[in-house]
Amino acid sequence: MAATEISVLSEQFTKIKELELMPEKGLKEEEKDEVCGEKDHQSPSEVEAACTSGALQDSVLEEEVELVPATSEESEKHILTLQTVYFTSEAMELQDMSLLSIQQQEGVQVVVQQAGPGLLWLEEGPRQSLQQYVAISIQQELYSLQEMEVMQFHALEENVMVASEDSKLAVSLAESARLIKEGQEKNQLAERTKEQLFFVETMSGDERSDEIVLTISNLNGEEQEDQPTAGQADVEKAESTKNRRKTKGAKQTFHCDVCMFTSSRMSSFHRHMKTHTNEKPHLCHLCLKTFRTVTLLRNHVNTHTGTRPYKCNDCNMAFVTSGELVRHRRYKHTHEKPFKCSMCKYASVEASKLKRHVRSHTGERPFQCCQCSYASRDTYKLKRHMRTHSGEKPYECHICHTRFTQSGTMKIHVLQKHGENVPKHQCPHCATIIARKSDLRVHIRNLHAYSAAELKCRYCSAVFHERYALIQHQKTHKNEKRFKCEHCSYACKQERHMTAHIRTHTGEKPFTCLSCNKRFRQKQLLNVHFRKYHDANFIPTVYRCSKCGKGFSRIHLWFYSFRFCGLAELGGPGSVSLLRLQSGCPAGLHHPKAGHGPEDPLPGQLCHTTAGTGLSPLAA
């Protein structure tokens, strides 16, 4: 089998790879020897030279293909070998050509098998010859490899054509990239392409083996002679600037023309300039992401493997870097906050937090919404705000499936609607209990806050400065006989009653009978008068005594008669006892409104009103 893999990774990474990711390493190393007939100690350039010297065989017969990303010592090239292809150049029509799918197994090994509809077409120019096509499809489960493929293929689409001595073997993967990723992803890919460009070369492997070798080379290192990329151009420009600013004998300062960076050290300057290129020679074998430095790669690989060497002594947390551990300890354990605000007591663990905090003093809002006037002080708030435009509600209640725009809102909902023993909030100023703290605050603000303006009682002259006190006071006026007569001890609940009463003192009689000009103090008295004396249809109620048969127009006259007749039987007036009177009061002889209140007499009892009226003349 065929693969050339030159590991340049750190010892740590290599170890991880060996132990965890490459259980079949031994096997693969054996296979390496067969790839291009070279040994492990070969440099990548040597490998490449050996591989490029051959031509792609017209037919490849075996069923296994191995795709091994391999890095040179500079980690700039990746050699892919396709060891098995199903078609022969002249024998097959293009449509019939089986596509190859590549599955990644155990990190590096790739098996090719026949697949259904093609996912990737590798082609260059018109489909004239099968020799110009290589078809690869990549399974969905091929996680990051797929990403790399698309990225590289898209790179080729960006007019970076194959650099191969034998043009018939060159492949361009433009069409294929479109087939796999369209729409939004395409834009993302385009951007990424700018960051990482590759040559793809195809060539035959050893004549005795059925191999196709794809060499994917980082364009950023090789292209600049002919067609420098934008990044490279910048670097060159900067380098020239650097040279111009060198002065013999004086302390040199290197200025980056791409950004504001300056450094007195050339090594720092060179390192910085690499940030303006897309040169990321260190490849992660797990996701094929590339990095500028080995340290970055190692940290990145640790995220795959879960390796977190820096463990906190005070809790179970562990981190990839020592800096993360230090920061964690400051946040959680030491609470050291070196960054202090000059305008308030705020202090933070990180400078960026202080910077963000200061915006609350300055009012700076750098993040402008593109759809409204809102601007936020940090990116997260703007992102959250954008949900108000999109209508997105990412948080769903797991019980009632109501959706919410913010997690906190959902949390409150779950607690209040579905929670048990939901905490309530007691108002410190009154007995009110409110479910939400924020609403309690509203309650206190509305009812218990001091009011500079005087709050006057609507029933009396009392004045308050707190709304709650006013309301409580006004309730005391309820059911009270707050209308008191200035001339006697009379008091009543309603103002109209007092008005009528006052007329008993003033003698005023504002209601005049239109038929006889008789005057009355109350309208009700006038109505009774009119019905009795001027209304022909009026039939007066007659109360008849069951003892003597006598009729009475008013109920209390009837009651007097009834009691008199009863007393007469017992021995005449004056011998009456209260007990006898109570028992003698007939049922139904109550006040017309009897039975509507707690003070009303029960059937058989003497009505208070009637008793009061009736007792006094007899007792006297």
Next chain:
DNA sequence: ATTGTTCTCGCCCTCTGCTGGCAGTTT
């Protein structure tokens, strides 16, 4: 040149508080 440390940016999260619509109660 390499490697460990520090700085910085960005993302996501929680807590907090205000707002306005709604519905039930009171006036």
Next chain:
DNA sequence: AAAACTGCCAGCAGAGGGCGAGAACAAT
């Protein structure tokens, strides 16, 4: 019956904590 009142509720924004990860720096 209508208006006023008030707690309930979801929407929304302010502020800050915590951490992942890349860039820059410094030591070797």
